[in-house]
Amino acid sequence: MEIKMKDAWGLLLVVLLGQLVAFSMAVASFASSLIANLGVDAPLTQSFFAYLLLTLAYVPILFCRRQKLRIPWFWYLALSLIDVQGNYLVVKAYQYSYITSVTLLDCWTVLWVILLTWYALGTRYSFWQFLGAGTCVAGLSLVLLSDVKSPDEQDPRKIPLLGDALVIAGTVCYALSTVGQEYGVKTTDRIEVVAMLGQFGLLLLQMSGATLFNLSLLTSDMWVVAIRVFVYQQQINWLYYLAFVVVAIGLVIYSLK
Template sequence: YPSSLLLCSGRLKPYKSLPCISANLTEAWWSDRQRPMETKAKDAWGLALVLFLGQLVAFSMAAASFASSFLANLGVNTPLTQSFFAYLLLTLIYVPIHLHRRQKSRIPWYWYLALAFVDVQGNYLVVKAYQYSSITSVTLLDCWTVVWVIILTWYALGTRYSFWQFLGAGTCVAGLGLVLLSDAKSPEQQDGGKMPLLGDALVIAGTVCFAFSNVGEEYCVKKNDQVELIAMLGLFGLVVSAIQIFIFERKSLEAVAWSPTMISLFAGFAVALLVFYTITPFVLKMSGSTLFNLSLLTSDMWAVAIRLLFYQQQVKISDRSFARDHNTLHIYAHKI
């Protein structure tokens, strides 16, 4: 009778071969149960790796912030020159690697030029802000990038966000009002040499540039590889910053009194940005621009520590916005 014949191990056997079928069904059932568990474990490890790399980037960002803040306190006003040395390191390291690989680019060179131009302007505005505002205010207001990135990725890349992800980003933005309030009431606001609100405005303008840069980098690494992106960003960033230094910053650069401390600060800033630009494309490819920028919020922790330990300055309202901003990452990452 046909229905009494069942397939087992590639052969037709009588109906009495139920133990073989039962074993196969049990194995298939267990395999189906294991597959989601393996996928969840892989996703968890992937998220942990992204967050870890994000913290390395956050630390490098805090180190660059410290160098910029220290240079500003020494009276050095050369934001373009600081970025120039960072782009120089990227060019010296990654352009030879890219040329050695001899891979054909799928992205036109002028897109890399536009990306580098926007990135240079973002660095200029944020580094310039240290002339007017504190390190904690600058690093906290840096998270405005999250807002612009969500808007750009939603509009340009078609990324969709859940309610909880919007809630996490909204929590971050809510803390920014406290930063602005803190700076508006700061004694430095009445000091003619310091203008915290101007510094805050420069940072927010810089975050718009960084948002375009981050989203552009995310698009590039998903269309091409990371090495080409870093090489082209370094090369065109070097050219753009060199031209702008020649036009806008020659006199400020000539006024710098070079010393071992000064050279160390410039070198430290360049190395910190080298680490930042090296890791950033990998994080963008694995997680996207939004989670990357939310991961950078922990750089605020280092900024607070620097302000307390090196400058012996109090952190008042900013510490509440700092705590609120850090809840953002937990809400957003938990709901991915």
């Protein structure tokens, strides 16, 4: 009984941490969208502080260990450049697309990761995982259709399809970076990888696994829906809600296996 209670509290903690990450991502998305709407073009500056804070937190730990890097520094340099480019493209997309579309289209990262790990790391996936990924593709296609049918009359500067293209390009960079990080974590350890790349997301992944992590991040899309409706007072095409449900179903199917 005591063990079951510990498991229940541990699961509750993981869920709460996941929602904290989801809400933080929604707030970050809102900040990026607000800055873009104000006409400020500074995508790299916005990402700089996140990398700085994580570096300040983990690099001292790495120094205290007094160990040489197990992976060459130029490997981390290449991964960092790819990751920064991904952040740049996604943040830049807020100038042209909707906050809801940008956050949901981030799920393309999962699809690229599947392809990359299949060919690069030899990971094998089941039929149900491919079915889940295919369902996500269908849902994400509805997002693009929603943006085509929903021209923004309030802000003529918006070019939704251009913004969506930037997001998808950014997810390719995220996928390359993620697969590289997975290789790094399996080769060395989390501290070295996080210290060198400034990627705090690896720590939640270690605690809860990919299932809860993916589902938790999906809830951040509902937070940004609320932001768009109540803060920006914009209407959302019904296709977006259908896309969200389809992507959620796809992630659940994928995560079950």
